[in-house]
Amino acid sequence: MKDLVMRAVNGDDAAFTELMDRHKIQLYKMAYSYLRNEDDAVEALQEVTFRAYRALKKVKNPDFFSTWLIRILLNYCMDVQKTKKRMVVDAGKIEQAAVYQNHESIEIEQAMKEMETKQRELLELKYFHELKITEIAELWQCPEGTVKTRLYKALKILKGKLEAKGDAPHV
Amino acid sequence: MYEKEEKKLRTIKQNYDELDIPVERLDNAIQLGMTKARQTARHKWKPWLISVSMAAILILSLLTAIRVSPAVASYVSILPGMEKIIERISTDKGLIDAVNHNYIQEVGVTDEYEGLKVTVDSLIVDEQQMKVFYSVEGTPKKDEFQIIPSLQTLDGNDLEASTTFADANLEGGKAELEATFYFNEPHREKELKLLLTLNPQKHTFMFPLKLDPVAYEKQKKSYPVNKTVEVEGQKITFKNITTYPLRTVIEVEFDPDNTKKLFTFEDLRIVNEQGAVWSGIKNGITALGENDKRTFYLESNYFQEPEHLYLTFTTIRALDKDQLLIKIDPKTGELLQGPRDHVIYDVRVNKSEVIYKVNMDSELRYELTSRIQNAKGEDIYGGSTSTHYSEVQEVFVRYDRKKLVPGPVILEISDYPTVIKKNVKFKIK
Numbered sequence: 360m361k362d363l364v365m366r367a368v369n370g371d372d373a374a375f376t377e378l379m380d381r382h383k384i385q386l387y388k389m390a391y392s393y394l395r396n397e398d399d400a401v402e403a404l405q406e407v408t409f410r411a412y413r414a415l416k417k418v419k420n421p422d423f424f425s426t427w428l429i430r431i432l433l434n435y436c437m438d439v440q441k442t443k444k445r446m447v448v449d450a451g452k453i454e455q456a457a458v459y460q461n462h463e464s465i466e467i468e469q470a471m472k473e474m475e476t477k478q479r480e481l482l483e484l485k486y487f488h489e490l491k492i493t494e495i496a497e498l499w500q501c502p503e504g505t506v507k508t509r510l511y512k513a514l515k516i517l518k519g520k521l522e523a524k525g526d527a528p529h530v
Numbered sequence: 531m532y533e534k535e536e537k538k539l540r541t542i543k544q545n546y547d548e549l550d551i552p553v554e555r556l557d558n559a560i561q562l563g564m565t566k567a568r569q570t571a572r573h574k575w576k577p578w579l580i581s582v583s584m585a586a587i588l589i590l591s592l593l594t595a596i597r598v599s600p601a602v603a604s605y606v607s608i609l610p611g612m613e614k615i616i617e618r619i620s621t622d623k624g625l626i627d628a629v630n631h632n633y634i635q636e637v638g639v640t641d642e643y644e645g646l647k648v649t650v651d652s653l654i655v656d657e658q659q660m661k662v663f664y665s666v667e668g669t670p671k672k673d674e675f676q677i678i679p680s681l682q683t684l685d686g687n688d689l690e691a692s693t694t695f696a697d698a699n700l701e702g703g704k705a706e707l708e709a710t711f712y713f714n715e716p717h718r719e720k721e722l723k724l725l726l727t728l729n730p731q732k733h734t735f736m737f738p739l740k741l742d743p744v745a746y747e748k749q750k751k752s753y754p755v756n757k758t759v760e761v762e763g764q765k766i767t768f769k770n771i772t773t774y775p776l777r778t779v780i781e782v783e784f785d786p787d788n789t790k791k792l793f794t795f796e797d798l799r800i801v802n803e804q805g806a807v808w809s810g811i812k813n814g815i816t817a818l819g820e821n822d823k824r825t826f827y828l829e830s831n832y833f834q835e836p837e838h839l840y841l842t843f844t845t846i847r848a849l850d851k852d853q854l855l856i857k858i859d860p861k862t863g864e865l866l867q868g869p870r871d872h873v874i875y876d877v878r879v880n881k882s883e884v885i886y887k888v889n890m891d892s893e894l895r896y897e898l899t900s901r902i903q904n905a906k907g908e909d910i911y912g913g914s915t916s917t918h919y920s921e922v923q924e925v926f927v928r929y930d931r932k933k934l935v936p937g938p939v940i941l942e943i944s945d946y947p948t949v950i951k952k953n954v955k956f957k958i959k
Contacts, residue, residue, distance in 0.1 A: 372564065372924075379560045387556055388546045401555045408563025467538050486539035487546055514532035521535065 364421035375415070379408055382425060386432050389488055393436035403439070407432045426497045429490075433480070433498075470520040478513040485510060558881055565883065565926060568915045615652060615663055618708055621812045624830030625661075628654060628775050631833045641735045646670050648677070648726055648735050656775040657716040657746040662724060667704045675728060679709035682723040689722060690714040694814060712815055718743045750774050751832065753839070753958045761846060762950040764788040768841065771800075771958055777811060778828040780841070786822050791854055793945045796845040798826055800958070802836035820944070839959040849946045856899070857938040858884060866938050873947060874898060882912075882931055884939060888923040890947055900944035902929050905937025 360381070366374035383404060390403035410431050418427060471479045484490045484498070492510075496503040615634065619625040628634065633654060640649040647667040654661045666677060677698050681689040695709035720743060726735040753771040760766075765785035772779045778800065784792050794817060799809040808829040810816055818825040831839070849869070856868035860879045868874065876887040888898060902911045912928035929939060 376560065376564070379564075380557075383553075383556045383560060384551055387551060388549060391549060392546060397550075397552060397555075401552065401559050404556055405559035405563040405566075408560045409567045412564055412567035467542060482539060486536065487543045489543070511532070514535050517539075518532060518535050521538075 360424065361421045364418065364424045368415050368418055368421075375412060378424065379411075382428055385425075385488065386428065389429065389432055389483075390436060392483055392487055393433075394439060399439065403432060403435055406435050410435070423497050426494050429494075430498055437476075467517075467521065470517055473520060474513065474516055478509070478516060481506070481509055481513050482517065561880060561882060565915065565928060568926065618663060618706065619661075622814075622829055623808060624777060624828075624832070625654070627833045628830065633775055633833070637737075639737055641737070642668075643728065643733045643735065644670065644731065646728065650724065650737050653739070654776065655741065655746070656749055657743075658713060658774050658779070659776055660711045660713070660717075661776070662709045662711075663706070664708070664726065665704060665706045666698050666700065668700075669703065670700065670728075670731075675730065677707070678727045678729060679711075680725045680727065681711055682725060683719055684721050684723065689717065689719070692815065710814055716746070717741075749832070755841075755958055757956055759952075759954050759956070761952040761954065762790075764790050764792060764846075764848065764950060766792070766846075771841070773830055773832045775830060775832045777830050778808065778832075780826045780828065782824045782826060784822040784824070789851060790848040790950065791851050792950075793847040793849070795826065795843045796847060796949065798828065798841070798843045800828055800831065801840050801842055801955075802831070802834070803838040804836075806831075806834075806836070836959070838957060840955050841958050842953075842955040844953050845949050845951050847946060847948065848950045849943060849948055854943045856941040856943065858941070860934065860939050868941075869943075869946070871948075879939065882928055884927045884929065884941060886925055886927075888925060890923070896945045898925070898943060898945055899927060899941045901942040902927050903940040903942070904933055904935045905940070906935055907940070908933060908935075910934065910939070 360378070363374045363378050367378055386404055386407060387400055390400035390407075391397070394400050394403060407428060411428055414431075418424060471482060474482075481495065484495055485492075490498070492503050492506050496506045499506065615629060616626060619629065634652050635654070636652050637650045638652075640647055642648070645668045649665050649667070651663045651665060653663065660681070662679065664679075675698065677695075679693060679695050681691060683689055689711070691711040691713045693709060693711050696707050698705045698707060720741055722739045722741060724737040724739055726737075727733070728735070751773045753773075755768045755771055758765055758767040765788060767783045767785070769781040769783060770779075771781075780798070795810075797809070799807050801807050808831045811827045811829065814827075816827055818827075853869050856874065856877070857866040858864065858868075858877055858879055859866055863878045865877050873889055874886050875889060876885075878885045884902065897914070899914075900911075901909060904910050910929040910933040912930050914925060914927040927941065
């Protein structure tokens with residue numbers, strides 16, 4: 360992939376298309392988890408392609424191209440969510456119910472909704488999108504140790520919230 | 531410690547794994563994102579932008595760098611303080627002549643907003659166009675910004691004009707810019723407002739201008755010509771030639787019965803009895819019109835008093851009228867009709883674009899195609915962009931997928947490197 364990245368950075372459009380092709384499903388799923396519907400997630404992919412293509416020259420380390428793309432996507436999703444929050448009251452719940460049939464997922468997602476954005480994002484990246492700790496560290500530009508500490512803290516908070524929701528603790 | 535929570539989180543992951551992936555839409559999104567980016571990248575790459583309000587095709591010749599010729603250097607010593615302006619117009623002999631005849635007005639007015647200083651240095655104007663030289667200094671709050679020039683009459687209406695201007699690039703803290711307004715009608719206003727709008731801040735710098743339209747009205751020299759010449763069987767009639775202080779306008783008609791479509795002259799020029807040459811505009815609008823009635827623009831010799839003037843050319847880009855359409859099967863990408871000389875090759879069609887490569891020796895880069903139609907002949911054009919890398923020029927012509935009907939997509943050739951030749955020279959004065 361390193362070679363592809365280098366070629367793309369040097370202006371090879373075919374290489375860039377190939378890279379986007381390899382990342383499209385992961386990026387789409389991520390966008391979907393934030394934006395909750397197909398149209399917005401497809402649009403997100405288009406926007407990420409646009410922003411990435413324009414900023415290709417800024418890719419410093421080809422090894423982290425994937426994380427670089429994810430960062431662009433997350434920034435975009437955050438922006439969209441901010442505007443959406445102002446527009447939509449709580450349409451999310453309805454769509455969510457349509458996607459997740461099982462009760463347990465609704466419960467956990469509900470608990471996550473109440474968490475701080477950064478903590479929720481961490482759980483999503485780690486467990487929904489299976490990013491490695493090193494990748495998240497690169498994404499956030501912080502030491503791996505910090506990611507691990509934050510992860511435990513997030514899990515602890517999640518546990519607390521689930522228990523408060525009547526998920527009785529095991530004695 | 532948190533195995534149970536982790537397990538629950540992982541079950542949600544399964545939901546994402548089971549998510550329907552609209553692969554086709556994703557591929558399309560990638561293509562669209564790239565096309566959009568290419569378009570923007572192209573505007574960044576070329577320092578000139580154009581906003582077109584005339585209902586006609588404009589042909590622009592674009593320069594990326596300005597060189598100062600030795601001839602220019604000698605003028606500089608004559609006119610202290612004018613070096614910078616001369617540098618900016620050094621590709622146009624007529625404009626340098628105008629400056630040397632003091633046909634330029636010093637302005638030197640400055641305005642400031644959020645640490646950005648904008649100065650209108652000077653301007654030069656005739657009945658047909660106005661060139662404004664301005665500079666921008668400072669460190670704007672936003673990295674990416676644009677300054678868009680426009681003209682308004684005193685009552686706040688936009689003055690209709692095609693405008694060319696450079697993108698402000700503030701590397702080094704200062705940018706020297708110029709804008710040219712090509713008026714749709716000869717302007718008659720005594721006062722105008724020059725607006726420089728800063729985007730995205732939406733701040734507008736306003737500079738009032740006082741003008742003397744009565745003087746402009748007299749400042750032209752007309753040469754009625756009405757001369758028809760024939761080049762390889764194609765008839766061309768030169769109607770009128772008018773010289774204004776800033777450019778010479780040549781009105782031409784091509785015979786509708788010509789078997790070839792004539793695109794443009796490669797070397798149309800005016801010479802005097804001593805061999806001095808005024809050639810095509812290199813930086814700005816070079817021609818106007820697209821069918822048989824055309825207007826070409828040359829450097830001005832308004833300030834000269836030649837005894838005789840001659841119009842001369844040798845080469846015209848042209849193509850047989852029955853070769854003008856390129857037909858492609860959108861399903862297979864097969865070239866069904868079109869020139870087979872490999873100038874245009876590797877034609878492909880995807881869901882939203884026709885893509886082709888161009889093989890041209892010429893350093894001149896011009897767009898080879900303009901319109902794109904469906905098999906019914908309806909316009910389905912959605913803009914076009916081109917990229918150059920490793921000496922290959924690749925052109926992307928977008929089309930509106932919804933308007934596609936069964937049958938070929940049709941590209942129309944609007945310029946082509948095949949030529950017809952004849953040494954033509956005739957007297958106009």
